[in-house]
Amino acid sequence: MRVLVIGNGGREHALVWKLAQSEKVSEIYCAPGNGGIESVARCIPLSVTDLGGLVQFAKETKIDLTVVGPEVPLLEGIVDRFEAEGLKIFGPRKHAARIEGSKRFAKELMQKYGIPTASFRSFSxxxxxxxxxxxxxxxxxxxxxxxxxxxxxxxxxxxxxxxxxxxxxxxxxxxxxxxxEVVIEEFLSGQEISLMAFVDGPTIKPMVVAQDHKPVYDHDEGPNTGGMGTYSPVPQIPQTVVDQAVETILLPMAEAFAKEGIEYKGVLYAGLMVTDQGPKVIEFNARFGDPETQVVLPRLKTDLADILLAVVEGRLDKQPIEWKEDAAVCVVMASGGYPGTYEKGNPVFGLPQDSDEQVVFHAGTKTENGQIVTAGGRVLGVTGLGPDIAKAREKAYQLVRKISFKDAHYRTDIAAKALK
Incomplete structure (x- = not known):
């Protein structure tokens, strides 16, 4: 089958990389893609918000399945547009994607259905x-x-x-x-975890959990970013807590959608704080997390194309999903100055061939005259794989030290909490 992935970040590189391992997938296109995705998929110069152009491309190229990476096209109604043309597409419709597009909408829905979250008020x-x-x-x-x-x-x-x-x-x-408009919330303390799930209406199949590192500097200092690194599993959080989150948050959320007349299909991402009173929701996203996808997909045993199709075709309840015991650690290499202003166009040196233990997911890169150069704030997600967190972390940082570009910045403490 022919697959189109929409987006140009590290998450999309991870999706393309995983889909390329499927025996069922013959061709992968990515719009617009990046410097790393080019080596595994055909990159198409279409913006993620060019909905008409993307629909036309999918029809002309006879795409069998489209996978949406970022949130913006979801909130602009790309799934509704594709479905109206009879095209198969993975992701929630515009109405359902509001769970990410409006913090107020998400908080009021949680409040209405008793889903644990921080107390809040919204203001205009x-x-x-x-x-x-x-x-x-x-x-x-x-x-x-x-x-x-x-x-x-x-x-x-x-x-x-x-x-x-x-x-x-x-x-x-x-x-x-x-x-x-802003939402002002009670401060929650504890450890954060990211719990994503494949969702097909009432059917929810959780993925393995990950932990993200939002602040730009070591020891969780400095301004928040899109994420400076992740790891999975999260050994310091017991499985009983994850099971509790599924029971008290994910399943009630699926019921809430149904009661509100919202058909939710795709990935539901719950950013959670594990508090003394149990897990509480910090945020919901309507798509794969970034950089969580870069550690979760390498741990997936089942063919990703099978799972995505099962969701789109409404038969997720019959689709088995298996995970590897191995660990994954992803360290983000960012441009100096990120999340503020930063330079682009700096050559990237020392990029290796991917192996069974190390893979580099490109985020903000492009190719200029045959050379990979920086093109964004988060440039690379360097992922190490191993039998446990310590080994996976060692592999990731070994590789990070070999890669260089001007003013490269990364945190040195990704996954340190898991080793204590």
Missing amino acids: DAGEAKAYVREKGAPIVVKADGLAAGKGVVVARTVQEAEQAVSEAMEKLVFGAAGK
């Missing part, structure tokens, strides 16, 4: 938001309501910091329209 007036912050005190969390590429969340340690976050989102509009 900056003065009222700041007054609420002063009333509640710090630490407190300020979130832009809409999409902000993983950067719209501020965990404020002081009231001043929280007021500044409100001002930047709502008055200075640093996140554009996404910040016109």
Whole structure:
């Protein structure tokens, strides 16, 4: 079968890499792709938001399955457009993708159906938001309501910091329209985990859990990013806690969608905080996580194409899914200055051939005159695989030290929590 993957990041490289291992997949296209994806798929110069162009390409090329990576096309209704043309596409429809597109919508749905999450209030007036912050005190969390590429969340340690976050989102509009409304939440403490699941209406099949590292610097310091590294499994979180999250969060969420008349198909991503009262939802996303996908898919034993088709065709309940016991650790190599301003166009040196123990997923790269150069904030996701976290981590950092580009920055403590 012919597959089209939409997107150009590390997550999409991981999807393409995994789909290329399927005996059922004969050709893979990626729109628009990146410098690393080019080696496994045919890259098509179409933007992820060119819905008409993507539909036309899928029809002309006789694509059997389209897989949507990023959230923006989902929220613009790409799945609705493809389905209207009789094309098979993996991902939730526009109405269902709102679970990621509006923090307020997600929080109100959780509140309505008793799904554990931080207490919150939403505001469309900056003065009222700041007054609420002063009333509640710090630490407190300020979130832009809409999409902000993983950067719209501020965990404020002081009231001043929280007021500044409100001002930047709502008055200075640093996140554009996404910040016109904010959600202000109670601060939750504990360890974060990412729990993704394949969802086909009432059927939910959880993936193995991962832990992301959002802050840009070691020891979780500095501003939040799209994610500086991940690992899976998360040995310090007992399986009983993961099972509890499935029972109290994922399954009730599937029921909530059904009761609201929302047919949800695709991946549901739950970002969770494991608190003393049990797991609570920090956020929901409507697609594969990035960089979680870069450690979760290498642990998947079952043919990914089989699973995606089962979801699209409404038969996930009959599709077995198996996972490997092995561990995976992904270290993100970023451009200096990220998540702020950074240079592009710097040559990348020392890229290896992928092996059974090490694979480099390209995120912000492109090819110029035969040379891979930087083209984004997060440049590479360097993934090490091994029988346990310690070995996988060693493989990842061995490889990171061999790769270089100007002002490359990475955290040195990815997966350290798992080793304590």
